[in-house]
Amino acid sequence: MKINILAFGIAKDIFNGSAITVDLANDATVYNLKYVLEQQYPRLKKLATYMMAVNNEYALDGDTIHERDEIAIIPPVSGG
Amino acid sequence: MKINILAFGIAKDIFNGSAITVDLANDATVYNLKYVLEQQYPRLKKLATYMMAVNNEYALDGDTIHERDEIAIIPPVSGG
């Protein structure tokens, strides 16, 4: 399945854009997605940390990703 | 010596005025003054507590009172 990933903050610089599309196996987990992303964008591994959000909620590594989910990469936040 | 005592808050009600004059021995202490005041105004003993101020500073019972000191009675404060 093709999954659209929204990017913010430094992730936008790393992806060189505010969204990218990746190809994932059906029933892929957040963990699988992070692995794919880190292969394509090794600079992600240099971040202090980062999270994935699924449908506007922080996701766990074991969470399954579905085709129409809204996925975003959340680098370390720094609001306030 | 004659000493003028400023009164605030409920002390003004007890003294029935914003200042009173009392007669004190020279070298009287704050403790002596409180005793005299409580004799003349027994309602003072019903307060939660009260302090005396000498020249705009809280005074201790053992502090000596001088003739030109500015003396005030400070019933429990409730600002803020």
Place this chain on the structure above:
Amino acid sequence: MNTQIKLSVSTLSVQDCVDWVMAPETGGIDVFVGTVRNATKGKPVVRLEFEAYDKMAINEMEKIARQAFDKWPVQKILIHHRTGVLQIGEIPVIIAVSAAHRDAAFNACRYIIDTLKQTVPIWKKEIFEDGEVWVAAHP
């Protein structure tokens, strides 16, 4: 000057207080705004009256500000307190503290209002429909 302390008979302005403590090196400001509640222990309050021993009150507030500067790395401290008659919703006190980092601003602001309520010679009378009472006077 890094401290502004004032007793005032007219309306206090939160905006003015924040503007005064803000400096180019400020990262965070904590502001405490006291307001006149419409009831005390369930009993409706009509209005409040505040009275101060002005000179000593200013003295004591200056002491508290100095203590706060000694305890925390804060930049500016402002304490404004009303006197006179206050209606429900009016503001008896504003404390504003600026700092490079918020921890100091929060701690100092809290310390100042807590200590002010214990030591500064200001008195509040609550006026009810059927009487009035000097707050905290009796046990």
Place this chain on the structure above:
Amino acid sequence: MNTQIKLSVSTLSVQDCVDWVMAPETGGIDVFVGTVRNATKGKPVVRLEFEAYDKMAINEMEKIARQAFDKWPVQKILIHHRTGVLQIGEIPVIIAVSAAHRDAAFNACRYIIDTLKQTVPIWKKEIFEDGEVWVAAHP
């Protein structure tokens, strides 16, 4: 409604925030005002740029407000956060909390800003004379 949460591209007003949280039963309001400092670790800052994942940021701020209502007896909670370009001295965030008693207002306000900085998807870029950096991105 007892909660007001907003992302805004225009100037935040402390006065508006205090006015909104104040209620007749309010006894105390604590307000935290973030400001753009002119330097970070001694290095002059030219301006900041804030970016938010809007929908999720609102979600997370609503969660924090609900948690604060669960933890402390507070009356109203307001969280306003800026996005876009901010100059030195501008206000990125205002948090205002009203309560009958100040203890709850202070604790909730502190909790909200601390948690917001940890969980709300908003990002700050510091622009220096010679470069720029996404704050906290790297270890």
